[in-house]
Amino acid sequence: MSIELKDISYVYMPKTPFEHLALDNVTITIPDGSITAIAGHTGSGKSTLIQHLNGLLQPAAGTVAIDGTDIWQCKDKSKVKAAKRSVGMVFQYPEHQLFEETVEADIAFGPKNYGCSADEIATRVRDAMAFVRLDYEKYSKRSPFQLSGGQMRRVAIAGVVALKPKYLVLDEPTAGLDPQGREDLLQRIRELHAKEKTTIVIVSHNMDDIARLADKVIILNKGKVAAEGKPADVFKMQEIIQQAGLEVPQITQIMEKLQQAGLSVNSDIYIMDKAVEAIAQAVRGRSRC
C-alpha cells in the first residue's frame, strides 16, 4: 500500500491578482515502508504538497489516494477519516502548536481526540516521551512553555508520534536545531522507521540530511516534480538539482572534485563511510603504480 498523488494542481487565491499556481500537475507515490525526502527551494511548493497527503488541502485537480482510498471521492466517511488519520503530520516549528498546561496533557491531546482509552493514552504518552528521549518522571508534569526550544520541539513531535501513524510526514523537522539536536532527531526518525515500520516523508532543503536518511528523493521546482528516484540516481542529475536552487550533498561534491583532480573514484557516492572507503581504495591503487 502507499499514498498516491495523481496529477495534483493547487492554486492559491484563485481569481484575484494574487493568484498563484503552487502545484502544477504533480504525480508522486509514497511507497509503504520507505523514507521519502521531498526537497526544493523556498516557494517550490513542498509545504503545499505535503498538506495534500492527509487531506488538509483539497487539490484543484487530481486525486489523492491513501492506501487505495480516494479521500476526496470516497463516499464512506469513516473510511476517509481512518485514511486521513493514518498520516501523522509534523509541521515546521511544531513547538508553536503546544497549548496544554503540562507536557503530558499536550502529548495526550491527539490520542484523546482519536478516542483512545485512558490506559492506552497513558502508555502512548510514556512511549512517545521515551521515543523522543524526554524523561517521563522529570518532564511529564512540567509546562511545555518552561522547556528549551529543542525540548519543546521534541514534545511536539511526541504529540504526533503518540498517534502511531502509519505514515509520518515531517516538514523541515531540523530547522533551527543545533548540529547535535539535528543528528539526534534524524537518529530518532531512523529508529522509528526501523522499529515501528513507519513510512517517513521528510521535507528538507538540506541535501546532506537527505543523503543520510532517505531511500527515495523527490525534487520539486516551481510546483513541478523535477526529479524523482533513488538518492544515488537523483544526485547524479546535478544540473536539475542546481536549477531547482539546491546543492548536491557535500560528499558528492568532494567526490566530484577528486574525480576532476584525477583520482579514480565514483562521483555518485553520497554517504561518508562509502566515500572514505572509495578514497582509501583509490589512493592505495595509485601508490601501487
Added chain:
Amino acid sequence: MLTDITLGQYFPGNSLLHRMDARVKIVLLFFYILAIFVLDNNYCYALNTAFALAAIKMSKIPPVMVLKSIKPMWWILLFTFIIQMFTIPGETLCKLWIFNLTYEGIVRGFIIALRLVLLIAVSSLLMFTTSPLMLTDALEILFAPLKKLGFPAHELAMMMTIALRFIPTLLEETDKIIKAQKSRGSDIGEGNFMVKAKSMIPILVPLFISAFRRAEELAMAMEARSYRGGIGRTRMKAMRMHKLDFLAIGIFIIYLIILSGIRICMPV
C-alpha cells in the same frame, strides 16, 4: 482557505488613480464626500454619480470588486430606503396600516441610498488603489499639524502600519495551527456551542503566545535600530507631489466650482 484574503483590499495596478499621491487622494475624497452631502441638488447628484463612475473606470478596478464592497452595506441601504419611503410627508401613493407610502418618500429614499452608495464606492476606491503603507503614511502627514495639540499622529500611524502588516502573518499562523491541531484529530467547528468553544482553546493559546512572541521580537528589532518614535525621523521614500497630482487637484477644484454653481443657480 483562511489565508486567501486580500490585505486591506489593496488591488495592485498602475492606473492614474494608483499613481496619485495618497495624501491628495484622501483630501479629494474628503471634499467629494462633503460635496455629496452639502450640495443637495438633483443635478449635483447626477454629476457626482457620473464622477464616481468615471473614477471607477479610470482606476481600472473591475466594477464587480466595487460592487462587492457595497454588498455588506446592502441591508442598511434597504433599511434607510424603506424608512424614508414611509416617513416623508407628501402625496400619498398608498396606505399600509398607519404608514403612508409617498412619492416624495420614494424619491428621498432613493437619493439617500444613492448618497450612501457613492460614499462607499468612492471610499473603497481609495482603499483599492492605495497600498496600506501609503495610506498610513499619508494619514500621518495629514494629521501632523494636530501634533501641536498633543495628537499622537506618528504613533497612531505606526500602530496602524504594524497592525496591517501583521494581519496576514497572524492569519497564516492561525491557518497553520488549525491544520496542525486538525492533524492531531481535533474536530474544529463541529458539535454544539460548548464543544465548539472548547475546541478553540488549542488554537487560541498558541496564537496568543505567538502574537506576544512576535510583538516582543518586533519591539526588540525596532529598538536595535534605535527607534524612538516620530521625533526627527525622516523617510526612506518621501512622498512627493507630481504633475498628475496638481492636475487632479485643479480638475477637482473646477468640478467643485461647477457643482456649487449648479447648486446656486438651480435650486431644485
